[in-house]
Amino acid sequence: MEKVIDIEERIPSMRKKRRKKTNRKFIFILLTFVMVLLVLLYFQSQASKIDVVKMNGAVLHDKEFYLQQAQIIPGDSLWGFNTTEAAERLQDVEGVQQASITRKWFRDVDITIQEWTPIAWIDQKGQYALILENGDLFVPDSEPVVDIPIVNGFEEDDTRKLLASQLLELDDSVYQLVSEIQEPEDADSDQIILYMDDGFEVHASLGTLAEKLSYYAEIVDQLEGSEKGVIDVEVGTYFTPYSKLYGNQEDTAKEDATREDGTQEEGDTSESEDE
Known part of the structure; x- marks a missing residue:
């Protein structure tokens, strides 16, 4: 025989379940409201x-x-x-x-x-621009604080990009010594001249610049104690002192001073004779 459940006996438990369900809905709505309120307050505040x-x-x-x-x-x-x-x-x-x-x-x-890293300044008819590592030119609104070489010439895009790629391959210790780079006036020549902070002048081919200057420290070490001069690394490595290329500047200065004194003395003599 099946058991008959009186509905009145189930009412309390049904009410309890309904109350829990209602409470959960109320808590959910309340939490949602609080979260929305907090979000609104957050976006309106300095936070x-x-x-x-x-x-x-x-x-x-x-x-x-x-x-x-x-x-x-x-x-x-x-x-x-x-x-x-x-x-x-x-x-x-x-x-x-x-x-x-x-x-x-x-x-x-x-x-x-x-x-793009600036690797050199370039003089463009009195206005300086930066050569970036990709070879592009950049004219800054104000002069950035960068210690990089000054370049003269290299107006052609391809030549400038090749120079940029070669400078990027230089060892930092050598790159920091480069003060100025000069492109030759002869358009058919790929020779460039580098003026170094340590007093030397380097003649090199643009296409092999980084390769040849990788030995720069060893070359300078071998020249320690010698007078400054030109290091030519275009084909092989050759060194020529400035005195051999340009003569002794001190002797030249003395000769110039002597000539000036002699001229002055001759002038004084002529004036005395006139008197």
């Missing part, structure tokens, strides 16, 4: 505003310029911009190779700029 923007790698342009291009301004909403789109805008800036933007902590933004 959601950009506080600090850290800029890494900026040399060619200043920080303010990059912030304007990225459309990121301290005090604006931390979530009011798309990091990928802002980074793409920075990559369109002249001289920029890559850029990345990340949000840090609660209110900070970290921007990393990878620029």
